[in-house]
Structure formats: C-alpha cells, structure tokens
Amino acid sequence: MSHAQTIDIQSQQDMEFIDITEQVRDFVRACRCQEGMLLVFTPHTTAGVTINENADPDVRHDIGEFFKRRLSNQDYFRHSEGNSPAHILSSLVSASEALIIENGQLLLGTWQGIFFCEFDGPRRRRVHLKIIPG
Amino acid sequence: MSHAQTIDIQSQQDMEFIDITEQVRDFVRACRCQEGMLLVFTPHTTAGVTINENADPDVRHDIGEFFKRRLSNQDYFRHSEGNSPAHILSSLVSASEALIIENGQLLLGTWQGIFFCEFDGPRRRRVHLKIIPG
Amino acid sequence: MSHAQTIDIQSQQDMEFIDITEQVRDFVRACRCQEGMLLVFTPHTTAGVTINENADPDVRHDIGEFFKRRLSNQDYFRHSEGNSPAHILSSLVSASEALIIENGQLLLGTWQGIFFCEFDGPRRRRVHLKIIPG
Secondary structure, eight states: OOSEEEEEEEOOSSSEEEEOHHHHHHHHHHHTOOSEEEEEEOOOSSEEEEEEEOSOHHHHHHHHHHHHHHSOOOTTOOOTTSOHHHHHHHHHHOSEEEEEEETTEEOOOTTEEEEEEESSOSOEEEEEEEEEEO | OOSEEEEEEEOOSSSEEEEOHHHHHHHHHHHTOOSEEEEEEOOOSSEEEEEEEOSOHHHHHHHHHHHHHHSOOOTTOOOTTSOHHHHHHHHHHOSEEEEEEETTEEOOOTTEEEEEEESSOSOEEEEEEEEEEO | OOSEEEEEEEOOSSSEEEEOHHHHHHHHHHHTOOSEEEEEEOOOSSEEEEEEEOSOHHHHHHHHHHHHHHSOOOTTOOOTTSOHHHHHHHHHHOSEEEEEEETTEEOOOTTEEEEEEESSOSOEEEEEEEEEEO
C-alpha cells in the first residue's frame, strides 16, 4: 500500500468548508501505518486546508461569513482575476495541515475534523495525502 | 524512549499565550533524536499553537489584544456557544507547528518560543508532541 | 548529500514576498530524495513562509497591501520596538510550510510558489530547509 493518495473534490459554492475527515481516516487505515505523521496538502492558491469543529455546522457558517465580510475586494487590489481575497485567505489559513498517527489511528480531538477550504469556487480541486512513518 | 508525549495545560484566562518551549526542549533531549522533525499539535478547536517572540511579554499582549478587538462576536454568528471568534482564530493560527531537530536540538531562532494559544479559556487543554527521526 | 540546508536572504522592503521556489527545488534535486516531506522554516518572529501564486506579481502586491492596511500600529500596543503588526502577521502566516516530495520532485500546484515573507524589513534573514525521507 502506497503512503500517498490524492482526493478529488468538486466544490459547490464560492466559499465552502468540505469535511474530508472520513476519507483521510480511510487512507490512514488502508496504509496500515502504526506511527508517523500525515500531511494534508492542497495544490491550489485560492484554497486551503484547516482543522476545526465538525459537530455543529454553524461553526463553519460563522467562519465563512466572517471571512467573506472581512476580506471583500478593495479599490487598491490590482490582480485582474478579482479573487485576491481568496489568495489572502489561502496564505492565512495555509495550504496544508500536519497530523499525528498513533496506534494506527489519526490523533484528532473529539470535535476536530479536517476540512478542504474553498475560497474561490465552485471549482474542481485536489488534496494530496502523504504519510511519513516513524 | 518513545517519540511521542502529551503536555497537560490549565489555562487561566479567556485569551492566553502559554510558553511551552522548555517542555518541548526537554522532550527533544529525552528522545535522544539527533536529526528529524517535531510536530506540536493541539487537539482542540478553540485553541492553537504558534511560534513567536518569548523575550518581551508585550509582544504577546499586543497579539492577544489585537485578536480580541478584531474578532469580537457578530450579529450574524449562529453558533450557540458564543465562541465563534475562538474557532476562527484556531483556523487562522492553526492547531500545530512543525519544527526541525538538528544535532539533537530544536532549531529555533534566538527570539522564538513555542506557545500554546488559548482562545476560549480558562480550560484544561492538551498538546501532543511527536518526533519523526530522519 | 545532507538533508538540511540554510538559505540566506536580504530583504529590501518593509513588507516583501521573496520567491524561493527555485532554491527549494534545487535543494530537493541535490538531495536525491525520491519520496518524503520537506519543511521550510524561518527562525524569525517578524517574518514567515507562505505558499501562493507566483505567476502574477499583482497577487503579492494585493496580499501585502491588505496586510499593511489591516495591521497598522494601534494605540493599545505596548511593544516598544513598534513592530507588533509584524509579530501578529508572523503568527497568522506562520513560520513554516510543509510540502510533499514525490518521484524526486516537489509536489507543487501549477500556480504555487514558496515565498519568504518579510514583515519588518529590510533585514538579513534565513530560511532552513529539512527533508524527512519516507
């Protein structure tokens, strides 16, 4: 079993937090890695990866609404595609998350889920997963 | 010596930056790992881990005060626990930091310290440490 | 070939995004590591490392201008060096980025580049690179 995998995602909205926790857990199980580190990395510059609560969907609503209102387009922006807020969010939230694998399981808190963050959708997107045993 | 450890933390304030640098250094020394990577990961969705100056405590004051003023509760927030600003900060600051181990030591800059970030305290919290040799 | 290297940087402006993608790619090739993880880490508390678009320089302009306008000095700041906005940005953007190495190459998206972020320049700076094979 390879220690790398790519997840394909089709986002539906301009800003969206897509829960990929189960897909990531399945990958960790399939790898049969007992101890190590996992990197979740998205190769896009207007998207990101974050860890946050996956119990109450209102948390995602509030984060997204806050980002939309605080990062609207500005007169001084020059980038002609008009998606500079999405690029800024990509640098703030970052393109990746690193996680610990312990006893063959992802070490996540009770309320933690892993989210692909769409900041300029809808688009077809990818997320790369990579395990380093150790 | 195992390459994993958990630190228990009791935060005292609603927002607080708790310096865990010495505990992390002690763990790296005890592991006797000469070269590798260290992941510092907190399993909470209203907290984070960051690296910043640990010389002048005014730096922490300014960061915390800025976060409090810019991330207050908003009318459009729906999450009933009332701690959406803490969730937003958790995604912005992120739940983890990755560091380099070189010659058996943490490779930190002169002014860098590692901080557990409480965004919704006071609470009992944990931070997981994991070393990947290599 | 060692799996670690340090890049020296001389920033020219107060805020600046310096593209280090080619230097990082050269390091990965020279290491002849086929599969693994790369950590790009800066040991400074008023700087950062980010991944964003390296095609249109206007993206960098917009990110920098947004940061400057939203993170100016505040009356309530106490840190006497007057660079608290740079410290805040360092925690928001973070001191490091982790990347995947696959088939001996950095796994970067088409538009992604790796940037050293100067938030309090001009200064002499360093960026540490470290590969964990696996």
